[in-house]
Amino acid sequence: MLRLRLEPRGARSAMWAAASPLLAVALTVVGAGAIFALLGRAPGEALYTFLIAPLLSPTGVPELFVKAAPLILIGVGLALGFRANVWNIGAEGQFSLGAVFGGGLALAYPDAPAIILFPAMMVAGVLGGMALAAIPAYLRTRFNANEILTSLMLSYVMQFALIYLVTGPLRDPQGYGFPQSALFSDSATAPILIEDTRVHLGVLFALLAAVGGWIVLERSVSGFALRVLGQAPRAARFAGFQEKRLVWLALLVSGGLSGLAGLFEVAGPIGQLLPKLSPGYGFTAIIVAFLGRLHPLGVVPAALVLGLSYLGGDAAQIDLGLPSAVTGIFQGVLLFFLLACDVLILYRVRIVRRGAAPSLKIPGAA
Amino acid sequence: MTLALTNFILSVIATSTPLLLAATGELVTEKSGVLNLGVEGMMLIGAIAGFATMTATGSAVLGVIAGAGAGAALALVFAALTLGLLANQVATGLALTIFGAGLSALAGASFVGVAVPPLPALDIPGLTTLPLIGPVLFGQNALVYLSYAALGGVAWFLYRSHAGLVLRAVGDSHDAAHALGYSVSGIRLLAALFGGAMAGLGGAYLSLAYSPSWAENMTAGRGWIALALVVFASWRPFWLWVGAYLFGAIMYLSFYIQGLGIDIPSQAISALPYLATVVALVLISRDRTRIRLNAPACLGQPFHATA
Numbered sequence: 105m106l107r108l109r110l111e112p113r114g115a116r117s118a119m120w121a122a123a124s125p126l127l128a129v130a131l132t133v134v135g136a137g138a139i140f141a142l143l144g145r146a147p148g149e150a151l152y153t154f155l156i157a158p159l160l161s162p163t164g165v166p167e168l169f170v171k172a173a174p175l176i177l178i179g180v181g182l183a184l185g186f187r188a189n190v191w192n193i194g195a196e197g198q199f200s201l202g203a204v205f206g207g208g209l210a211l212a213y214p215d216a217p218a219i220i221l222f223p224a225m226m227v228a229g230v231l232g233g234m235a236l237a238a239i240p241a242y243l244r245t246r247f248n249a250n251e252i253l254t255s256l257m258l259s260y261v262m263q264f265a266l267i268y269l270v271t272g273p274l275r276d277p278q279g280y281g282f283p284q285s286a287l288f289s290d291s292a293t294a295p296i297l298i299e300d301t302r303v304h305l306g307v308l309f310a311l312l313a314a315v316g317g318w319i320v321l322e323r324s325v326s327g328f329a330l331r332v333l334g335q336a337p338r339a340a341r342f343a344g345f346q347e348k349r350l351v352w353l354a355l356l357v358s359g360g361l362s363g364l365a366g367l368f369e370v371a372g373p374i375g376q377l378l379p380k381l382s383p384g385y386g387f388t389a390i391i392v393a394f395l396g397r398l399h400p401l402g403v404v405p406a407a408l409v410l411g412l413s414y415l416g417g418d419a420a421q422i423d424l425g426l427p428s429a430v431t432g433i434f435q436g437v438l439l440f441f442l443l444a445c446d447v448l449i450l451y452r453v454r455i456v457r458r459g460a461a462p463s464l465k466i467p468g469a470a
Numbered sequence: 471m472t473l474a475l476t477n478f479i480l481s482v483i484a485t486s487t488p489l490l491l492a493a494t495g496e497l498v499t500e501k502s503g504v505l506n507l508g509v510e511g512m513m514l515i516g517a518i519a520g521f522a523t524m525t526a527t528g529s530a531v532l533g534v535i536a537g538a539g540a541g542a543a544l545a546l547v548f549a550a551l552t553l554g555l556l557a558n559q560v561a562t563g564l565a566l567t568i569f570g571a572g573l574s575a576l577a578g579a580s581f582v583g584v585a586v587p588p589l590p591a592l593d594i595p596g597l598t599t600l601p602l603i604g605p606v607l608f609g610q611n612a613l614v615y616l617s618y619a620a621l622g623g624v625a626w627f628l629y630r631s632h633a634g635l636v637l638r639a640v641g642d643s644h645d646a647a648h649a650l651g652y653s654v655s656g657i658r659l660l661a662a663l664f665g666g667a668m669a670g671l672g673g674a675y676l677s678l679a680y681s682p683s684w685a686e687n688m689t690a691g692r693g694w695i696a697l698a699l700v701v702f703a704s705w706r707p708f709w710l711w712v713g714a715y716l717f718g719a720i721m722y723l724s725f726y727i728q729g730l731g732i733d734i735p736s737q738a739i740s741a742l743p744y745l746a747t748v749v750a751l752v753l754i755s756r757d758r759t760r761i762r763l764n765a766p767a768c769l770g771q772p773f774h775a776t777a
Contacts, residue, residue: 110556110774143576191560243748247756252507252560253698254751260691260744264737272735390564427579429686432572439565440547443557451556 110451120448125395125402128442129409135437136430145424153423154416154430164415166301170373171411172404174199174382176310177365178389179396179403180317181358187321187398188330189337190354194240194255195362196386197262198233202363203370204269205232207377210292210370211274211285218291225292225367233363234356236262241355245348251355259386267379274377285377294372306368310407313361317400326353362386383414384432391439410435476602478722483606483614484680486718488513488672488689490617492696493703493710494624495668499545500700501628502661503641503768506548507563509669510693511570516541516670517677518574521581521684530589534613534674541670542663544570549662553655556772571687581684589613589679613675620668625707637661641766644773654773669693691744698747702754704764713750720746 136154137147158164178195185192192198206229213221236258243249267283276286294304321327329345330353340347365385370377392410396402417431447453492509499506506512520537524530548566551557589611592598597608628634637657640647644654672692677684695717703709724742727734755761 108554112774193564239748243752243755247752248758248761249748249751249755250701253694253701254748256694257691257698257744257747261741264741268735268737387564387568390561391568394561427576429572429575429579432568433576434572436565436569436572439561440551440569443551443562443565444555446557447555 107456109454109456110447111454113450113452117449120445121397124445124448125397125406125442128395128438128445131441131445132434132438135441136434139430139433139437143426145426150420150424153419154434155412157423158412158415158419163301166298166303167415168408168411169307170302170304171414172407173304173307173310174365174369174385175389175392175407175410176403177306177313177361177368178358178385179392179407180313180400181361182389182393183396183398183400183403184317184321184327184330185354185358186334186393188333188350188354190351191252192237192240192255192355192358193252193390194236194257194259194386195358195389196382196384197255197259198236198359198362199366199369199382199386200259200262200266201236201366202229202231202233203366203377203381204266204274205229205235205363206367207285207288207370208274210288211377214286214289214292216291218295221291222294222371225371226364229363229367230360231363233359233361233366235359237355237359237362238352241352245351251351255355266377266381270377270379276376283379287376288371292371293375294368302373304368304372306365306372309364309368311404313364314400314404317403320357321400326350330354362389388414388435391435391442394439395442410438413438472601476605479602479606481722481726482715482719483610484718485721486715487614487617488675488680488692489696489699489717490621490672490711490714491613491675492669492672492693493699493714494617494620494707495541495665495672496696496700497703497705497707497710498624498628498637498668499661499665500769501641501705501766502637502658503644503766503771503773504549504552504658504662504665505559505563505770506545506566506662506665507560507697508544508548508566508570508693509665509696510689510691511567511574512541512544512666512669513570513673513676513689513693513696514574514687515544515570516673517688518578518581518673518684519670520674521584521586521677521682522577524586524678525581525584530678533678534589534671537670537674537678538667539670541673542667545662545666545669548666549659552772553658553662556774559770559772567693575686578684578686582686584683586678586682588682589675611679613671613679616671621707621711628707638766641768644768644771648773648775654775658773669696672696695743695747698751701761702750704754704760705766706764717743717746717750 137151140150141147206225209225209228239258240251240255243254244251270285271283274285294306297303329350333340333350388410392403392406396406413431413434417428420426420430421428492513496509516537519540520533523536524533548562551562552559591609591611594608598604636652640654640657648654676688699713702713721743724739727739728736
């Protein structure tokens with residue numbers, strides 16, 4: 105009888121920290137092929153439709169960046185928080201409130217000049233996301249309430265609030281009663297950066313957020329404090345880092361970026377407020393953050409991989425007649441494989457015979 | 471009056487049972503030191519597995535068993551990653567929820583709109599027809615009785631049995647339990663599987679008794695509310711029952727008030743259970759001492775036996 109044994113490496117393996125996401129993506133592709141086979145589709149053809157065909161069309165690569173932009177914005181913020189063990193999983197709701205704040209401004213002042221209106225919408229979007237993230241931050245720092253549960257519950261609340269707004273106060277009076285707002289005016293629409301594509305200003309801001317997040321994390325005292333708080337909470341206390349301040353920081357930054365992502369989504373590809381604004385970007389960004397090694401720059405390629413899973417899900421629906429839920433399965437399996445492969449960062453995996461005595465190793469001895 | 475009260479109690483039992491089933495399982499999982507945030511995903515998988523099996527075989531018993539089995543199967547994936555490969559429990563639980571939502575939606579696509587007969591209820595001539603207590607005590611389906619049996623069994627197991635003492639020891643100090651020769655990973659595996667099976671039952675209750683039908687994401691956050699209930703109860707079985715029925719009542723009232731046609735946006739009332747969860751968490755968590763005294767000390771911490 106064989107079994108796996110984990111032997112501590114004694115130090116993080118930088119090689120495996122970088123290789124684990126690649127291995128996980130490779131294993132996920134194999135796993136996705138197996139799932140397609142189970143569903144009675146030819147795996148090779150289905151994988152081609154899911155992962156490669158979406159990129160070959162003329163709009164493929166630009167569309168990938170459009171899908172990746174919200175994932176990058178949210179993922180950068182989450183990565184900073186997760187580093188400090190601050191688990192904001194309510195980005196979905198913060199995304200929506202950012203969209204509502206910014207979108208509300210767009211609907212209230214459709215004729216304002218773009219040079220004033222659009223920056224104001226961006227600020228409103230950030231503030232909207234921050235406002236919703238401030239609640240779990242306050243409840244955790246003041247009442248010790250777990251931010252995982254409170255931030256998630258508020259996402260459900262926000263979903264109902266959004267439905268109320270687009271069926272009530274913000275509904276388009278000329279919209280024949282459909283649950284949606286009026287279309288945003290031209291000055292409230294995100295500028296397109298590349299002609300004949302949907303690549304909008306949000307893509308640029310997503311890349312800027314990644315660079316900015318990297319600078320904060322690697323080059324600022326706050327970023328250092330976040331990392332220490334996550335890796336050694338006791339050391340962080342001895343060093344005098346204020347945990348409460350860092351919890352606020354992590355939640356406000358991730359909330360603000362999620363809100364900005366929401367604003368760019370409604371002011372860009374969507375163009376109005378709808379009852380459902382996001383295909384789950386707030387949750388997918390959790391996977392993006394982990395796949396990107398909780399590193400703001402790593403988030404960018406990770407967001408492209410997961411953005412592809414959305415494009416692939418659409419293609420699978422249209423060309424293969426599969427439900428778009430394939431996207432969720434692909435994402436879940438990817439995170440499973442990633443977490444499994446990550447064991448290699450800290451441990452050597454040996455296959456041993458069951459019952460065999462473990463080899464005694466003295467740490468530090470050559 | 472009696473009829474109205476009977477209907478109220480019956481409705482509250484119906485909304486509370488899935489919460490109680492899932493939360494009872496998670497209580498045992500957490501008592502062993504394992505934090506599985508994938509309850510929502512396991513409930514969804516249990517719901518579709520139970521519903522699909524019931525549709526295919528026509529057997530409610532097989533449906534319920536399939537629901538529990540599917541929940542446990544997903545918990546096994548969680549255990550393999552967190553106990554076998556020492557993966558982060560928070561991240562793995564979230565992966566479980568994302569994966570469970572996707573897989574159940576894919577598997578359930580062809581079951582949307584299909585109807586099945588609800589789980590049969592107990593019917594004892596002479597007893598079930600009694601006013602009030604008849605339908606409440608003697609007219610429920612098997613899963614309602616099971617939720618009580620499970621909660622009572624778990625309370626006895628945790629605080630009156632040797633095995634329960636060992637389980638709590640593993641959750642409070644895995645190093646000490648390991649030094650005494652107990653298999654920390656083995657005990658946690660069993661606790662996680664129990665949690666998964668109970669979450670699966672909670673899901674199966676929704677699709678086989680409560681609705682009874684399948685809809686994408688039909689759990690609507692109940693798995694997360696069950697997780698919050700464990701904190702709300704400060705990991706104590708009796709308070710878990712109180713919490714499950716309190717939240718079941720709030721959920722029922724939010725449906726009921728919408729039916730009255732009062733001039734409040736229906737969305738505000740629908741949001742009520744989720745807001746109530748936040749309020750309950752705040753009220754309980756502000757007492758740090760109580761949390762510290764009752765929470766398993768090793769909750770969420772990985773354990774690696776070096777020798």
